[in-house]
Amino acid sequence: MLFDPVTKLQLPISLANTEQARATLLDWLAERSAQLVIPDTLLGQPFLNQASHTPVVVWIAPSALLEAIRFTTGLTTRAPKQTAALLARWPTAPALRPFLRRLTASRSPDQLSLL
Numbered sequence: 001m002l003f004d005p006v007t008k009l010q011l012p013i014s015l016a017n018t019e020q021a022r023a024t025l026l027d028w029l030a031e032r033s034a035q036l037v038i039p040d041t042l043l044g045q046p047f048l049n050q051a052s053h054t055p056v057v058v059w060i061a062p063s064a065l066l067e068a069i070r071f072t073t074g075l076t077t078r079a080p081k082q083t084a085a086l087l088a089r090w091p092t093a094p095a096l097r098p099f100l101r102r103l104t105a106s107r108s109p110d111q112l113s114l115l
Helices: 019-031 047-051 063-073 080-092
Strands: 035-039 057-061
Touching (some): 035 080, 057 063, 063 080
Parallel strands (some): 035 057
16 A cells, blocks of 8 residues: 555555566655555565665564554454555554664675674
8 A cells, every 4th residue: 555645645556476576666666765664574574685675664563553453443354455554654643653663674694794
């Protein structure tokens, strides 16, 4: 779900589950200085390797809090795009923003530290 915090416009997106599609999406997001918000349950997914090496800001939302919000707002019985919309708006919500952690790129094992 794409969310424009200025216009409050939400646009659902879908893409093929391929490396090329993910790379294209990350490039598109980077061109627009977009931010990506994902639940911490996706931390082990391979696409994060790509995301950590692009200029896209990736935020990690705690899944326990996400599930609690989904339960209390009734999103557990609604379409997944409703949860995606919630995640997309998370960085703009002052009460939720402090719970986000920024994903930082890990150093490749091939790289040597200069310090």
